[in-house]
Amino acid sequence: MPSFDNAEDRPEHITNILNGLDRYNPETTSIFQDYVSQQCEYGTYDCYANLALLKLYQFNPHLARDETITNILVKSLTVFPSTDFSLCCHLLPPSLLTTTPASSTGDLHEAVQKLTTLNTQLESCQFKDFWNTLDSDDLYADLIADVSGFEDTIRKRIAVVTNSSIREITREMLEGWLNLSDDEFDTFVKDTAGFSIEGNTVIVPLNKDNEARPTITRESVKFDQFSRVIRRAYEQPA
The missing domain is CATH 1.25.40.250 (ARM repeat; domain 1)
Structure with missing residues (x-):
C-alpha cells in the first residue's frame, strides 16, 4: 500500500x-x-x-x-x-x-x-x-x-x-487466517504472497526475518568501571 x-x-x-x-x-x-x-x-x-x-x-x-x-x-x-x-x-x-x-x-x-x-x-x-x-x-x-x-x-x-x-504452516490454518479457500487460496498464496504449496503444507521462503539464527551477545566492560568497587573492597570499615 x-x-x-x-x-x-x-x-x-x-x-x-x-x-x-x-x-x-x-x-x-x-x-x-x-x-x-x-x-x-x-x-x-x-x-x-x-x-x-x-x-x-x-x-x-x-x-x-x-x-x-x-x-x-x-x-x-x-x-x-x-x-x-x-x-x-x-x-x-x-x-x-x-x-x-x-x-x-x-x-x-x-x-x-x-x-x-x-x-x-x-x-x-x-x-x-x-x-x-x-x-x-x-x-x-x-x-x-x-x-x-x-x-x-x-x-x-x-x-x-x-x-x-513462519517457515511452514498447514493449509487449513492459513485458509482460516486469510478467509480464502480452493482456487482463490491457491492463487493468493502463490501469486500474491509468493509462498509455495506442498500437499497440505504451505512453505514460506527463507528470509532474514524467519531464519533461525544464533544470537551472540558481546559485552565490552572496561576495567576502570570496576575501580570504585575494587577500591571499596580494600577500604577499612569506619
Whole structure:
C-alpha cells in the first residue's frame, strides 16, 4: 500500500498545509476530509495527515464528521502491525473509548468499539477470529464500505506477518487466517504472497526475518568501571 509518510510522495497542497500554520486553521478541515476520501478510494495512506485532521477535530469538535473518523480508523487497520490505530484513538474524545457511550456519541461510540475489537484481534494475530467478527454484524460491512480493497489489503498484511515469522504452516490454518479457500487460496498464496504449496503444507521462503539464527551477545566492560568497587573492597570499615 502506498504511504505518504515521505513528504515527496504527498500531494503538494497537503504538504504545504502540514508544514505551515494552516494545519491548525479550521478552514483546512474540509481539505483534509476530502483527502481522507481520496485515500479510501485510491488505496493510499497518509497517517500524518489523518492525525492532523483528528487534532483539528479536537480543537473544533463541531466540525467533526463521524464518517471521516471511522474511515481514518479503518484505514489505520490496513497497516497493522503498526501502532497507527492506537495513535488515532489517542486523539479521539474519551467518551468514544469508554465502555458506556454518551448519549451524544452512541453510533460513533459503537463504531469505535467494534473497530477496536478488530484491531485487538489483528494485533494478537487472531486472524480467523478477525474474519469471523467481520462477518458477524452488518455494521462492520457498513464501516469498511468506503475503504476500497479493505479485505485484500488485510490479507496482504497477514501474508507479510506470516512471511516474517513462519517457515511452514498447514493449509487449513492459513485458509482460516486469510478467509480464502480452493482456487482463490491457491492463487493468493502463490501469486500474491509468493509462498509455495506442498500437499497440505504451505512453505514460506527463507528470509532474514524467519531464519533461525544464533544470537551472540558481546559485552565490552572496561576495567576502570570496576575501580570504585575494587577500591571499596580494600577500604577499612569506619
